[in-house]
């Protein structure tokens with residue numbers, strides 16, 4: 379089983395990457411869904427703040443690889459040869475996945491701050507941004523989980539500073555190659 383994980387700063391295009399994978403029939407395990415489910419279980423409002431609080435609590439309880447650890451059995455249950463994991467936020471999670479899955483590859487998606495801010499301002503999800511200071515805070519929070527270090531461990535980098543179609547083409551090409559080699 380080939381397990382691919384995607385890292386990138388908020389709004390870099392991880393969700394878009396997953397959409398392309400889904401279109402190709404590749405199963406996607408979304409790590410953020412684990413946190414979102416927990417926010418809802420605890421009766422908290424579905425905001426960026428609640429997501430941050432819950433993610434931090436899980437990590438305090440179970441360590442920095444907590445969310446990856448919870449996702450491993452879900453990934454193992456998949457029947458396809460290539461599986462995508464969306465939402466790796468730290469280097470400890472990268473270690474967890476590379477130990478659990480011998481054929482693990484990490485992809486970093488890269489886009490500048492201003493581009494990410496513009497895209498997130500338009501996205502319209504319940505935890506999306508109202509102003510630039512919120513993106514600065516979110517970037518800092520993500521980096522405190524080891525996102526910068528995780529991005530440094532990636533074996534593949536995909537730039538997402540062009541059009542959506544350019545990005546989708548690059549992702550499609552990469553995933554098709556992975557699947558053909560699987």
Ligand SMILES: Nc1ncnc2c1ncn2[C@@H]1O[C@H](COP(=O)(O)OP(=O)(O)OP(=O)(O)O)[C@@H](O)[C@H]1O
Nearest residue numbers: 387388389390391392393394497501540541542545
């Ligand atoms: N190349 C692009 N051109 C225009 N819009 C884009 C491009 N790439 C992504 N987007 C849009 O920008 C928004 C942010 O992208 P996406 O949701 O994929 O980011 P993300 O990395 O998953 O963000 P987060 O970490 O906050 O979940 C989405 O609405 C997405 O459709």
